[in-house]
Amino acid sequence: MSTLLELKDVRAYYGAVECLHGVDLTVGDGEVVVVLGANGAGKTTLLRSICQLVRTEGSITLRGEEIGGRGTYDVVRGGVSMVPQGRGTLVDLSVDDNLRAGGFIRRDKEVGADVRYWYEVFPRLARRRSTSAGSLSGGEQQMLAIARALMSRPSLLLLDEPSLGLAPIVVRQLFDVLARVCAEREVAMVVVEQNAALALGMAQRGYVLEAGTVAVTGPAERLRDDESVRRAYLGY
Incomplete structure (x- = not known):
């Protein structure tokens, strides 16, 4: 498996405050990696660092090309997409317009075909395609x-x-779809998740963050079955 994303000694800052302290992380092509940890451990900051939404130091490479210090738009054009906490849908736009907005960087003629694909994956969205996103249920959003x-x-x-x-x-349905997408479309994923057991069941590898550093890393199966890791970090 070739390396898609690699972080080396990454530090992240909010103003003068350092929130990540020398994080190393790798993601292979098509791989699912889960990031676990308590609130405030730095999980969201890690994702924001990859997207260059916070100031970072260290090396962040995508397919061997440095993306640290670039604009977020360039990172997205390079092949990174993010679903933020709280969903972040465009609440005043329709479901259909939200989907088409997601393809704004594309110049190919397959956008319409992809909209139809997602309506097949999520039939509930197809039934509400003309509805404003803000009126959807939490699961639909x-x-x-x-x-x-x-x-x-x-x-x-x-x-x-x-x-x-x-x-x-709804959570189970979503994770089933994510696993299907990863397989069908060869999309690698970095998943920050509080439901450790569910996330580790889908992932190949996991990282546990503690106070902005990597405390534990390894194959997902080993993390899931290691009682000392579960008690100390995963809460189940």
């Missing part, structure tokens, strides 16, 4: 946020707490 992020056909998808505030049955 998360479906829309994921589909919109994938409309740009990224090679790397970043997800920040995709299960937050959703019913367990």
Whole structure:
């Protein structure tokens, strides 16, 4: 498996405050990596660092090309897409317009075909295609946020707490779709998630952050089954 994303000694700052302290992380082509940790551990900051939404030091490369210090727009054009915590849908636009907005960087003629694809993946969105995004349920908004992020056909998808505030049955459906997308479209994913057991069940590898540093890393199966890791970091 070739390396898609690599972070080396990455430090991230909000103003003068350093929030990540020398983080190393790699993601292979088509790989699912989960990032776990308590609130305030630096998980969201890690995703923002990849997208260059915060000031960073150290090396962040995508397919071997340095993206640290670039604008977020350039990172997106390079093949990175993010579903932020809180979903971030364009609430005044329709479902259909939200999806088409997700493909704004594309110049090919397949945008319409991809909209139809996502309506097949999420039939509930198809039934509400003319409805404003702000009137959707929480689960439907998360479906829309994921589909919109994938409309740009990224090679790397970043997800920040995709299960937050959703019913367990909806969460399971979403994770099933994410696993399907990863397989069908060869999209690598970095998933920040509080539901450690569910996320580790989908991922190949995991990282546990503690106070802005990597405390534990390894194969997802080992992290899931290691009792000392579960008790100390994962809360189950």
